[in-house]
Amino acid sequence: MIVADKKREQIIIGAIKRFTHFGINKTTMNDIAEDLAVSKPSLYYYFPDKKHLILGVIEKVFTDFYEVLKKKYNPDQSLEEILFNSIDVRNTFFQKYYMLRIAEGIPDLLNDDIIKTKLNSMKDLEKDFFTIVFTQAKEKGEIDHINMKHVSELYLESLMGLTTMCVMQTGKDILPDKKILNKMTQKQKDLSSIFTKGLMC
Numbered sequence: 001m002i003v004a005d006k007k008r009e010q011i012i013i014g015a016i017k018r019f020t021h022f023g024i025n026k027t028t029m030n031d032i033a034e035d036l037a038v039s040k041p042s043l044y045y046y047f048p049d050k051k052h053l054i055l056g057v058i059e060k061v062f063t064d065f066y067e068v069l070k071k072k073y074n075p076d077q078s079l080e081e082i083l084f085n086s087i088d089v090r091n092t093f094f095q096k097y098y099m100l101r102i103a104e105g106i107p108d109l110l111n112d113d114i115i116k117t118k119l120n121s122m123k124d125l126e127k128d129f130f131t132i133v134f135t136q137a138k139e140k141g142e143i144d145h146i147n148m149k150h151v152s153e154l155y156l157e158s159l160m161g162l163t164t165m166c167v168m169q170t171g172k173d174i175l176p177d178k179k180i181l182n183k184m185t186q187k188q189k190d191l192s193s194i195f196t197k198g199l200m201c
Contacts, residue, residue: 029047127152130152130156158191166180
């Protein structure tokens with residue numbers, strides 16, 4: 001089982017490298033099999049088609065992100081410090097995996113039930129994490145609100161909006177430059193400060 005999991009992980013890492021360099025649309029399952037020097041039957045044993053391989057990539061990126069997010073979380077810090085740290089983690093992953101451009105590899109991304117279900121489950125995990133963060137801040141007397149799950153949703157959707165603005169300012173095939181990334185990060189931290197202060201009322 002460990003060997004199988006390791007081989008699956010190697011395929012996903014190889015796919016990430018190939019997708020990042022050449023793009024998902026221009027990458028075939030044969031390309032990945034050749035890169036990794038594995039037989040096509042072996043590749044298809046782990047991933048029956050390209051869609052499931054893309055799904056594996058999405059799971060890998062999010063799982064790694066979520067693990068780092070949890071490790072960086074220190075409940076003894078102030079809410080603002082916790083949110084700032086989470087933004088730094090988020091934008092490190094954003095920059096690292098920006099060139100994957102997952103949506104381009106799945107034109108009907110939100111119409112695919114399998115992908116949609118997986119994306120929603122990952123969003124729910126992140127939302128649950130921040131619900132805990134905001135709830136613990138309330139218990140410490142830092143903030144006050146009736147529905148922390150709703151607060152978590154609003155916060156994450158606001159961050160996503162600022163990220164989308166950053167993507168729109170950047171060319172399709174270009175990694176956002178440092179100036180744009182720093183501007184996005186600062187806006188997200190400004191938002192977090194305003195958000196935190198608003199919850200103190």
